[in-house]
Amino acid sequence: MAAAKVHDLTNGSGRQRAYTEIRARILRLEFSPGAELEEGALCTLLGLSRTPIREALIRLASEGLVVLQRGRGARVAPLDISNLRTFFEALDLLQRAVSRLAALRRTGEDLAAIEPHIQAFEESGKRVESLDMAESNYRFHMAIAVAAHSEYLERSYSRVMTEGLRVARVCFSEENDREAPPLSAHVDRTTSEHHALYNALLQQDADEAERLAAEHTILFRNRVAQTLIPIDGLLSHLRV
Incomplete structure (x- = not known):
């Protein structure tokens, strides 16, 4: 060749x-x-x-x-399962913070930038495209971070979200559903929470936005526990 x-x-x-x-x-x-x-x-x-x-x-x-x-x-970069606890600690704190600030500070232009990513995630979920789902989920949350209008917070959140993309890609893969609830149920729940979080931003309800952001982190954490952790072969692969 x-x-x-x-x-x-x-x-x-x-x-x-x-x-x-x-x-x-x-x-x-x-x-x-x-x-x-x-x-x-x-x-x-x-x-x-x-x-x-x-x-x-x-x-x-x-x-x-x-x-x-x-x-x-x-x-x-290595992807070490033993670091997941501290990853989710950071994700929880940052996701709640950016969602709260976004509810207080978002503009009409911010809302218009956030909304298309909800539909993009739904469409990728119908196609069961794991990388597309991970990417559209990332873009949805980063659009919220932009709406928080806090440069330093956005930068920190982006770093954590980017590091989580590989984990999210695996968790959105249908091949790992042997131990976990069906992927379709997880996608439906994620989509529902995206809509709810968007509505909280629309209503400028900071308390509700923060509460939903915390629940969203728990949903992701539980999916990780159900898909990544029981698969010994995958664990050894990720501990390189």
């Missing part, structure tokens, strides 16, 4: 494509936790020069999906 042609795309298009494709492969677990990300191999795989690849890896490192090692290149 002929080697892929390498394009010297150092503009925004090349950087964005490198970022998008590497990120998607990490979230799909095609690049497994702890796997080495060798620049030359990525250049060949994606048909790009080293500059956009390197910039994409730096951006992904800032989001917590990649670990840069001085003199040793880059690796996919």
